[in-house]
Amino acid sequence: MSEERKLICSKCGAELVKRQVMFSYMRRTFGHEVPVCPKCGKAYISRELAEGKMAEVEVLLEDK
Numbered sequence: 001m002s003e004e005r006k007l008i009c010s011k012c013g014a015e016l017v018k019r020q021v022m023f024s025y026m027r028r029t030f031g032h033e034v035p036v037c038p039k040c041g042k043a044y045i046s047r048e049l050a051e052g053k054m055a056e057v058e059v060l061l062e063d064k
């Protein structure tokens with residue numbers, strides 16, 4: 001589905017690797033695979049992903 005694109009850390013210039021990262025939002029925690037810099041550990045989270053996940057979490061909260 002999604003095309004694999006090489007992402008480079010703007011800080012160290014290292015190639016980002018896919019890692020399972022835990023997010024917490026509104027006291028809920030969820031995991032998602034995102035590109036992470038192996039050097040500085042900075043996770044690259046696209047706006048689309050962030051907004052998509054937030055929307056998902058908000059739906060879950062409303063559904064309770």
Ligand SMILES: [Zn+2]
Pocket residue numbers: 009010011012013014037038039040041042
């Ligand atoms: Zn980095």
